[in-house]
Amino acid sequence: xxxxxxxxxxxxxxxxxxxxxxxxxxxxxxxxxxxxxxxxxxxxxxxxxxxxxxxxxxxxxxxxxxxxxxxxxxxxxxxxxxxxxxxxxxxxxxxxxxxxxxxxxxxxxxxxxxxxxxxxxxxxxxxxxxxxxxxxxxxxxxxxxxxxxxxxxxxxxxxxxxxxxxxxxxxxxxxxxxxxxxxxxxxxxxxxxxxxxxxxxxxxxxxxxxxxxxxxxxxxxxxxxxxxxxxxxxxxxxxxxxxxxxxxxxxxxxxxxxxxxxxxxxxxxxxxxxxxxxxxxxxxxxxxxxxxxxxxxxxxxxxxxxxxxxxxxxxxxxxxxxxxxxxxxxxxxxxxxxxxxxxxxxxxxxxxxxxxxxxxxxxxxxxxxxxxxxxxxxxxxxxxxxxxxxxxxxxxxxxxxxxxxxxxxxxxxxxxxxxxxxxxxxxxxxxxxxxxxxxxxxxxxxxxxxxxxxxxxxxxxxxxxxxxxxxxxxxxxxxxxxxxxxxxxxxxxxxxxxxxxxxxxxxxxxxxxxxxxxxxxxxxxxxxxxxxxxxxxxxxxxxxxxxxxxxxxxxxxxxxxxxxxxxxxxxxxxxxxxxxxxxxxxxxxxxxxxxxxxxxxxxxxxxxxxxxxxxxxxxxxxxxxxxxxxxxxxxxxxxxxxxxxxxxxxxxxxxxxxxxxxxxxxxxxxxxxxxxxxxxxxxxxxxxxxxxxxxxxxxxxxxxxxxxxxxxxxxxxxxxxxxxxxxxxxxxxxxxxxxxxxxxxxxxxxxxxxxxxxxxxxxxxxxxxxxxxxxxxxxxxxxxxxxxxxxxxxxxxxxxxxxxxxxxx
Amino acid sequence: xxxxxxxxxxxxxxxxxxxxxxxxxxxxxxxxxxxxxxxxxxxxxxxxxxxxxxxxxxxxxxxxxxxxxxxxxxxxxxxxxxxxxxxxxxxxxxxxxxxxxxxxxxxxxxxxxxxxxxxxxxxxxxxxxxxxxxxxxxxxxxxxxxxxxxxxxxxxxxxxxxxxxxx
Numbered sequence: 001x002x003x004x005x006x007x008x009x010x011x012x013x014x015x016x017x018x019x020x021x022x023x024x025x026x027x028x029x030x031x032x033x034x035x036x037x038x039x040x041x042x043x044x045x046x047x048x049x050x051x052x053x054x055x056x057x058x059x060x061x062x063x064x065x066x067x068x069x070x071x072x073x074x075x076x077x078x079x080x081x082x083x084x085x086x087x088x089x090x091x092x093x094x095x096x097x098x099x100x101x102x103x104x105x106x107x108x109x110x111x112x113x114x115x116x117x118x119x120x121x122x123x124x125x126x127x128x129x130x131x132x133x134x135x136x137x138x139x140x141x142x143x144x145x146x147x148x149x150x151x152x153x154x155x156x157x158x159x160x161x162x163x164x165x166x167x168x169x170x171x172x173x174x175x176x177x178x179x180x181x182x183x184x185x186x187x188x189x190x191x192x193x194x195x196x197x198x199x200x201x202x203x204x205x206x207x208x209x210x211x212x213x214x215x216x217x218x219x220x221x222x223x224x225x226x227x228x229x230x231x232x233x234x235x236x237x238x239x240x241x242x243x244x245x246x247x248x249x250x251x252x253x254x255x256x257x258x259x260x261x262x263x264x265x266x267x268x269x270x271x272x273x274x275x276x277x278x279x280x281x282x283x284x285x286x287x288x289x290x291x292x293x294x295x296x297x298x299x300x301x302x303x304x305x306x307x308x309x310x311x312x313x314x315x316x317x318x319x320x321x322x323x324x325x326x327x328x329x330x331x332x333x334x335x336x337x338x339x340x341x342x343x344x345x346x347x348x349x350x351x352x353x354x355x356x357x358x359x360x361x362x363x364x365x366x367x368x369x370x371x372x373x374x375x376x377x378x379x380x381x382x383x384x385x386x387x388x389x390x391x392x393x394x395x396x397x398x399x400x401x402x403x404x405x406x407x408x409x410x411x412x413x414x415x416x417x418x419x420x421x422x423x424x425x426x427x428x429x430x431x432x433x434x435x436x437x438x439x440x441x442x443x444x445x446x447x448x449x450x451x452x453x454x455x456x457x458x459x460x461x462x463x464x465x466x467x468x469x470x471x472x473x474x475x476x477x478x479x480x481x482x483x484x485x486x487x488x489x490x491x492x493x494x495x496x497x498x499x500x501x502x503x504x505x506x507x508x509x510x511x512x513x514x515x516x517x518x519x520x521x522x523x524x525x526x527x528x529x530x531x532x533x534x535x536x537x538x539x540x541x542x543x544x545x546x547x548x549x550x551x552x553x554x555x556x557x558x559x560x561x562x563x564x565x566x567x568x569x570x571x572x573x574x575x576x577x578x579x580x581x582x583x584x585x586x587x588x589x590x591x592x593x594x595x596x597x598x599x600x601x602x603x604x605x606x607x608x609x610x611x612x613x614x615x616x617x618x619x620x621x622x623x624x625x626x627x628x629x630x631x632x633x634x635x636x637x638x639x640x641x642x643x644x645x646x647x648x649x650x651x652x653x654x655x656x657x658x659x660x661x662x663x664x665x666x667x668x669x670x671x672x673x674x675x676x677x678x679x680x681x682x683x684x685x686x687x688x689x690x691x692x693x694x695x696x697x698x699x700x701x702x703x704x705x706x707x708x709x710x711x712x713x714x715x716x717x718x719x720x721x722x723x724x725x726x727x728x729x730x731x732x733x734x735x736x737x738x739x740x741x742x743x744x745x746x747x748x749x750x751x752x753x754x755x756x757x758x759x760x761x762x763x764x765x766x767x768x769x770x771x772x773x774x775x776x777x778x779x780x781x782x783x784x785x786x787x788x789x790x791x792x793x794x795x796x797x798x799x800x801x802x803x804x805x806x807x808x809x
Numbered sequence: 810x811x812x813x814x815x816x817x818x819x820x821x822x823x824x825x826x827x828x829x830x831x832x833x834x835x836x837x838x839x840x841x842x843x844x845x846x847x848x849x850x851x852x853x854x855x856x857x858x859x860x861x862x863x864x865x866x867x868x869x870x871x872x873x874x875x876x877x878x879x880x881x882x883x884x885x886x887x888x889x890x891x892x893x894x895x896x897x898x899x900x901x902x903x904x905x906x907x908x909x910x911x912x913x914x915x916x917x918x919x920x921x922x923x924x925x926x927x928x929x930x931x932x933x934x935x936x937x938x939x940x941x942x943x944x945x946x947x948x949x950x951x952x953x954x955x956x957x958x959x960x961x962x963x964x965x966x967x968x969x970x971x972x973x974x975x976x
Contacts, residue, residue, distance in 0.1 A: 449815050449844075449871070516812040526812070622922040623874060624813050625820035644813075647875055648921055652905045659916040 019141035027356035168257035223267035320362025368397030408566040430495035448513035505537035861968035877919035889950035898945035
């Protein structure tokens with residue numbers, strides 16, 4: 001089943017390639033407007049058009065010859081059948097581009113015998129025909145597969161009609177030079193009948209071909225199917241040859257092929273009239289479907305859905321490959337004139353490969369496939385598999401296409417086009433290096449943070465970084481030694497230097513993290529070093545962004561004046577670059593800088609803990625769970641590492657433990673408790689406990705009489721934890737108060753009995769939490785046990801801190 | 810920054826190993842990746858989830874504990890505060906700052922002094938007492954509020970499903 005699905009998919013792709021080829025031919029002819037001005041180009045496109053036929057459609061020469069003969073017949077005899085044939089040929093030319101090329105060549109040839117006014121009129125007609133053919137090919141490309149099959153069956157039946165006519169004419173030309181078959185049969189002249197070089201042997205293949213074509217036409221035509229017409233179709237196709245055996249006048253024999261073709265043309269015309277109605281209905285239904293899709297899912301979803309249904313990337317790749325093979329075949333056939341070396345042949349193929357917009361699209365598809373597999377290869381080498389791989393090919397394709405548009409690749413002469421193509425590929429390669437760095441950088445970060453990574457993964461990641469640096473530097477050396485300075489060279493240089501700087505920044509960060517992992521104690525300078533390294537990298541990128549903007553402005557003003565479309569696209573890209581890469585980056589960098597400065601200032605305003613205070617505190621930092629050899633004391637008398645507190649101040653301007661706002665009045669508040677006597681401090685102890693519990697226990701906070709007016713105005717509902725805790729708020733507070741002394745005793749016992757190791761301290765914290773849970777669980781109902789545990793667990797640290805503060809006083 | 814997060818996670822893992830809370834088992838998936846943990850949470854006693862063992866996964870950011878981890882149940886769950894795909898919606902896991910919708914106070918949201926143990930205890934509490942006013946699963950919230958018996962039946966069915974018993 002999957003094999004059959006793949007085969008059907010491949011057939012669908014192959015069926016969509018010919019419309020793309022038609023569009024490519026029309027673009028190559030410059031929509032029929034310049035073919036008169038450049039007769040050589042017209043001949044070249046005519047020659048190229050011949051072998052690019054669709055498999056189901058006959059070659060371009062046959063309809064051309066048929067149409068020419070039809071025109072010559074028209075000059076001699078004005079019969080209605082001929083008029084219908086000509087009308088059919090015109091409609092066929094409008095429907096399919098291959099015939100359009102031949103038809104336009106015919107009109108071009110006829111117009112050479114006329115005056116200039118006729119030439120202008122012919123050009124207008126050709127332009128209209130090309131536009132019509134372009135739109136028809138685009139519509140055919142977007143058809144559903146079912147309709148596509150019908151179109152191809154129609155074209156095949158039409159082609160069979162013309163092929164039959166041509167074959168009949170060729171066969172009748174043979175019979176003109178010999179007497180009739182019947183006379184030989186009458187006189188029993190067996191020598192002439194069995195002669196190997198005679199007419200009989202020549203007619204036999206034509207007869208069999210006519211019979212076969214008749215059967216095929218009867219099978220695949222889309223007109224009404226009458227039984228007797230179906231059965232007699234082979235006879236109708238072969239009738240001219242059969243009748244030519246009779247001794248008929250030469251004038252009658254000349255008209256036999258036209259008469260024989262009458263029936264198939266009638267059927268094809270009926271099909272066309274029916275299809276016209278059905279085609280308009282199909283177009284209307286497609287429009288309705290698109291409008292519904294846009295209103296329901298959005299325009300981007302419609303584009304994405306059609307992109308997948310039409311299989312656009314594969315169609316473009318097949319189209320470009322066929323185009324390349326055709327170009328190679330043309331070069332091989334003309335190689336006898338002069339020997340071409342491989343370099344020149346490759347250059348010519350690449351230049352022809354981006355001659356039109358459709359060819360550029362095809363090349364884009366091929367390039368995106370290459371970049372996609374390069375990304376997959378690097379990910380395989382780095383032993384990582386992400387879904388990021390999809391973006392590599394897509395981004396490369398978009399980048400290449402934008403470069404082609406803004407440099408006006410299709411409108412350049414072949415020599416300049418090759419140079420421009422090489423430059424665009426160089427820019428694409430530097431962009432590819434950026435993408436590879438984006439793949440390897442997260443891997444370096446995760447490797448430096450991993451606990452026991454395998455050494456092989458380190459070696460692979462580092463080797464990829466070395467590869468990026470070496471490739472960028474060698475590219476720079478090669479370009480600067482060979483090329484003269486230009487705006488393009490500056491752009492490539494900026495991109496390459498950016499790659500090197502990015503890789504060095506990643507390596508420096510990786511090294512710092514590795515060193516940090518080796519150290520046993522807390523490294524306070526690490527954060528500062530990381531900030532400096534990253535700030536350096538971002539500053540370099542920002543400067544190069546400005547340099548690229550100036551470079552682009554120079555190109556826009558001085559170098560793109562002749563190319564309006566490319567200039568417009570370049571202006572749009574410069575606006576996008578200025579906004580995203582310069583303005584947004586500057587604003588983000590400034591924001592980080594100001595946040596850091598503000599946080600450092602706030603940290604500096606907090607008092608430093610003395611060694612005696614740290615020894616008395618005897619606990620780990622609540623943020624990083626590591627030993628504290630230096631600490632800051634908040635206004636609410638909580639101890640944290642200065643670095644940890646600074647990081648948190650980036651996020652929120654509140655104490656992590658009690659959520660109090662950290663103001664600059666720390667010293668004034670510190671002096672007040674010290675001035676009071678000891679009995680007053682003891683008397684204030686219950687009040688100090690209660691407000692902090694309110695901060696942690698929102699429900700208790702709401703139930704206190706002091707905040708009753710505030711609670712009435714609050715409409716926000718409480719979470720389930722707070723709701724459950726409300727029922728035991730009073731009990732929890734009393735339990736905490738009662739357990740404070742017990743915890744104090746436990747802490748003193750632990751501090752006296754145990755050593756100063758981190759393990760014991762963590763165990764002590766855990767045991768304190770357990771004792772709190774046990775104490776609290778006795779009085780509240782069973783259903784609220786876990787809620788009480790959460791509330792008391794959150795409050796335990798607060799009680800710890802408060803207790804230590806009380807002891808210090 | 811990832812180094813300090815790694816140290817903190819290692820310290821928490823050590824503490825959970827030495828002194829595990831009742832009904833909760835948690836640890837990193839592998840020693841090569843400490844930023845992704847898996848946990849087994851026992852349904853609280855006396856509730857419709859009693860007897861169940863529910864597997865979940867926690868993914869920690871590299872700037873932990875400044876940012877909260879993401880928690881997701883890897884089994885089928887039907888609960889007002891758990892999304893259909895298993896993501897847990899609870900205040901302690903929300904990024905610090907005031908809630909724009911006004912449902913939570915900033916004191917209830919994430920803080921760097923929170924820990925994996927407290928997160929899991931909060932989830933156990935959430936299983937026992939759902940908050941039906943900020944529903945991650947609207948159907949479950951309505952059913953828990955208006956058709957409690959049916960909600961309990963579904964919960965018991967899920968419990969048997971996680972234990973591998975026929976429904």
